[in-house]
Amino acid sequence: MKIRAVNCMIDWLEFSVFGMTEIDVLKLMGINELIFDVKRGFYYERVLSYENIVQVSSGLKGNDSDKHEHIHVRLTGKGCRLLEQFYGTDDIRTEIRCRFILNEIKVSRMDIAVDYSMKFVIDYFHSALNKRLNGVKSIDHAGNFVSGLTLYLGSRKSEKFFRLYEKDFETGDFVNYKDRLELVLKNEYATFEMLNENLLIKIVSTYMNDIVWLEDDRRMLWSEMKNGQCEISPKIRHKKTTLKEKRDYILNTYGKTLKASAEMYGTKEITSAIHESVYSERDLRMIKNEKVINVMKYKKEAKKRDLSQRKVIDELKYHKGIWLDRPVYENGEIVRYEKQFVQQLEPDRDKLNQLSILAELNSEVG
Structure with a gap:
């Protein structure tokens, strides 16, 4: 049986909104009527929390906080599902993007989760730990065969990495869930993919192209798990080499x-x-x-400057001329004088040499 994607959704979303107040953000999100717990955070003076699944933070701590003042919003997976139900949509990304379309936002983290119809984590587990793949420098794992396995492809400190885990073990629901693949994007990657129009499943599939399994069966399974692809910003993909x-x-x-x-x-x-x-x-x-x-x-x-100077000198040589007072006539009489630039081209040296030779020959014949 061929593996297929059953569901694709945002499972974590964090973003900052600049140039707005806390109440403006709450109203724009339509959650200003919710009853929040108010507390202090490590980075923010004020944190509004709804069941720890929706958080809105303000008052960035630090000496330069005024320069970077913003409202930070964090939605867990349950928070995303809650707001989707509240908005009557199944795409929280598009809804948030439309609500803040006129505002400056920066996405610090976005997790895209894909649930599949079959188990696959165990298939990749041994291959990954034995590094039979290319495209990632860091590989890690967690859990066990009793509580469920989790495999990390890429460093969790990096701007993008994959997390593969046994969702059925995590939820205890072995009927509706199998295994899940999550693409975790941060900062530039997250902001770019949040604001574009690409389908979530295509975004995940495109980033999956970075990983190449060395074993045929793993490579074939990985290919079957993809579903289309899209372009990724060249700016983001540029490797920082200098x-x-x-x-x-x-x-x-x-x-x-x-x-x-x-x-x-x-x-x-x-x-x-x-x-x-x-x-x-x-x-x-x-x-x-x-x-x-x-x-x-x-x-x-320096070469550009030299070339520019040579061009200026050539222009001066070519356009070298003099200013003359040109009379302006009205009714046959001079009424004023105007300055006129008269171009004087440099003489043709070869032609002058030919003329001088002819003159000498003529004088000798004469």
């Missing part, structure tokens, strides 16, 4: 975390970790390449 790109990525992604850590625990450990770090061959190669890249950029800019 030292500057990696630095910018770290600052943009983890800058706030580092700041919060520095305010809470100080900078001694961070500074110590930097000074005590030992360069690998790859790091040294990257530093050397960065210097080469900078030299190449300088040479390229």
Whole structure:
């Protein structure tokens, strides 16, 4: 029997809304009538929580909080299902996107879950642990054969990874559930896929293309689990290869975390970790390449400047001329003078040489 996708949905969604107040976000989401528990969070001064499945946080902590003030919304899987029922839809992503279409939002995490008609986790388990696949650098697992297995393809700290687990064991419902595959996207990936029009199942299938199993039966099963594909932003897919790109990525992604850590625990450990770090061959190669890249950029800019200067000089040579006072006549009389640029082209040297030779010959004949 061929495996097929039974259900595809958002199973976790976190996003931040900028330029709006807490009450505006609640009203726009249509949940301002819910009764929330009010508490304090680690990163936020005020957290509204409804059964821990819907949270709306405000008052970002930190010295620069005014510059990055936003309202943060977190929906668990149950929270997504609750709002879908409330909105009368089966697509929470499209509903949220439409409600905040005129606002600036950033999605920090989005999990897309696909339930399948057959068990498959155990099929991939041994192959993954023995690294008989390409496309991921980190592989991890959790659980056991009694409580259910979970397999992670990709680092859980990365911007995207897959989680494969036995959903029937987790829920205790062995009739309606089999195994589930989840694609976890963060930050740029999550924001891009949240705002585009691609179907969820196609998004998952496209990211599945990154993983190639080395065994024929695993590769065939993985292919059967896909359902179409879509384009992924070239900007996001661009690998950060230079030292500057990696630095910018770290600052943009983890800058706030580092700041919060520095305010809470100080900078001694961070500074110590930097000074005590030992360069690998790859790091040294990257530093050397960065210097080469900078030299190449300088040479390229210098070449552009030289070329630009040569063009200016050529233009001056070609358009070299003089300003003359040109009389302006009215009724046959000069009423004023206007400046006029008269172009003087450089003489044709070859033609002058030919004329001089002819002149000499004529003089000799004469």
